[in-house]
Amino acid sequence: MRTAVPGPQSRRLAEVLSRHESRNVTFLSENFPVFWQRAAGANVWDVDGNRYVDFTSAFGVATPGFSHPRVREAAVRQCERLWHGIGDVHPTAEKAALCRRLVQCTYGRSGAAARVILCSSGFEAVEAALKTAHLATGRSRFVAFRGGYHGLGFGAVDVTGWEFFRVPFRAVLAQCADFLPYPGCERCPLDALRTQLEALLSARRHAAVVVEPVLGRGGAVVPPPGFLRMLRKVTVDTGTLLIFDEIFTGFLRTGHWLACDAEQEMPDLLCLGKAMGGGFPISACVGDAAVMDCWPRSEGEALHTSTHLGNPLGCAMALAALDVLEDAGTVGRVRDTAAMLEAALRRVASSCSRRVRCVRGRGLLWGVELREGENFSAARKCAKLVTRGLGRGLLLLGGGERGNVLTLSPPAGLSQAQVDCLEQFLLGELSG
Numbered sequence: 289m290r291t292a293v294p295g296p297q298s299r300r301l302a303e304v305l306s307r308h309e310s311r312n313v314t315f316l317s318e319n320f321p322v323f324w325q326r327a328a329g330a331n332v333w334d335v336d337g338n339r340y341v342d343f344t345s346a347f348g349v350a351t352p353g354f355s356h357p358r359v360r361e362a363a364v365r366q367c368e369r370l371w372h373g374i375g376d377v378h379p380t381a382e383k384a385a386l387c388r389r390l391v392q393c394t395y396g397r398s399g400a401a402a403r404v405i406l407c408s409s410g411f412e413a414v415e416a417a418l419k420t421a422h423l424a425t426g427r428s429r430f431v432a433f434r435g436g437y438h439g440l441g442f443g444a445v446d447v448t449g450w451e452f453f454r455v456p457f458r459a460v461l462a463q464c465a466d467f468l469p470y471p472g473c474e475r476c477p478l479d480a481l482r483t484q485l486e487a488l489l490s491a492r493r494h495a496a497v498v499v500e501p502v503l504g505r506g507g508a509v510v511p512p513p514g515f516l517r518m519l520r521k522v523t524v525d526t527g528t529l530l531i532f533d534e535i536f537t538g539f540l541r542t543g544h545w546l547a548c549d550a551e552q553e554m555p556d557l558l559c560l561g562k563a564m565g566g567g568f569p570i571s572a573c574v575g576d577a578a579v580m581d582c583w584p585r586s587e588g589e590a591l592h593t594s595t596h597l598g599n600p601l602g603c604a605m606a607l608a609a610l611d612v613l614e615d616a617g618t619v620g621r622v623r624d625t626a627a628m629l630e631a632a633l634r635r636v637a638s639s640c641s642r643r644v645r646c647v648r649g650r651g652l653l654w655g656v657e658l659r660e661g662e663n664f665s666a667a668r669k670c671a672k673l674v675t676r677g678l679g680r681g682l683l684l685l686g687g688g689e690r691g692n693v694l695t696l697s698p699p700a701g702l703s704q705a706q707v708d709c710l711e712q713f714l715l716g717e718l719s720g
């Protein structure tokens with residue numbers, strides 16, 4: 289670290305932002321945030337020259353590390369030719385290639401046909417999936433899970449299981465979701481949940497069940513084995529579609545290519561984003577062809593599109609990002625980093641059991657759930673860890689609906705020394 293954090297340049301920029309950005313967007317305080325300037329691998333530098341080890345991958349995007357040379361080369365090459373197009377009118381070769389590639393690396397793995405709707409943000413991919421489910425079934429309700437996070441568009445937030453995001457807009461939301469508890473531990477029995485789900489779906493009013501195969505923002509909650517299988521069985525039995533939101537968990541985040549591979553279950557509709565774009569805001573709803581073909585053939589006006597759909601720079605970067613993610617070297621680095629991280633966090637859990645309720649996760653997605661203290665709330669402690677970590681050169685994020693879970697989603701390729709830094713920091717903050 290070169291300066292106290294935030295350094296003078298970060299403070300000056302915070303002052304500018306405080307005057308010009310909507311005040312709800314960026315949390316600004318005496319000791320937060322720092323302004324990022326550049327990043328490479330697992331390191332981020334701020335505008336004051338301080339270097340951090342990143343345990344967030346910038347919300348789970350930079351799975352292979354920041355500024356990957358193959359993605360950068362693809363971006364530069366594409367910029368020299370065409371960096372935006374006219375998406376649903378005159379497409380590009382890059383868009384065709386990305387749609388084909390996304391089918392190949394999802395449904396195509398078992399030879400099934402699928403179709404893609406490209407979008408920009410993750411929430412748009414969720415909204416494309418919700419619209420598809422409605423068109424395909426004619427039904428208008430959804431089952432979703434408490435603690436599930438699907439983004440903040442009007443449709444996506446309506447199926448997001450966090451009251452915090454829904455309550456201010458309740459009067460204008462369709463309120464089309466029925467929420468069930470997410471099975472919150474690896475040993476949770478599924479029988480009661482199955483009964484509740486069957487009761488809801490037996491009325492045949494629900495277009496789809498929307499679920500994250502592992503809760504991401506909800507605090508790295510890994511459901512018990514058999515959860516996805518149970519959802520698949522009950523949805524098939526009731527003619528309901530199944531949507532897996534793998535925006536966070538997809539593309540190696542949990543160690544599997546897709547988190548649903550852990551149970552070898554594919555949904556009818558799959559939402560992808562984050563790591564897929566190699567840092568470009570691009571996402572996709574990919575679905576079984578028979579379901580996706582509920583959309584009528586375009587007669588000139590698309591029912592669901594957007595200005596930047598299939599942006600050629602985004603498609604080129606996504607194609608390169610998928611090359612990198614599929615590379616055996618990346619897969620190995622994910623496995624090695626995941627093993628180091630898990631071992632460190634398990635040591636923290638066993639040494640700090642007075643403060644740590646549990647450590648859970650899979651692959652490169654882990655949560656350290658804090659216990660409520662006598663003199664402070666777990667959420668306050670978690671927020672404090674994030675700010676104190678910053679001062680020690682560690683980029684951390686809180687998570688969980690109650691803000692009580694330190695959530696770690698680092699890039700692959702962390703060194704043992706970098707993981708040791710995290711472990712020492714957490715032991716220092718949480719033991720005793």
Ligand SMILES: Cc1ncc(COP(=O)(O)O)c(C=O)c1O
Nearest residue numbers: 409410411437438439504535536
């Ligand atoms: C599982 C999941 N779905 C959807 C979203 C929304 O994505 P975006 O913020 O790109 O709209 C997120 C974002 O964190 C997410 O984790």
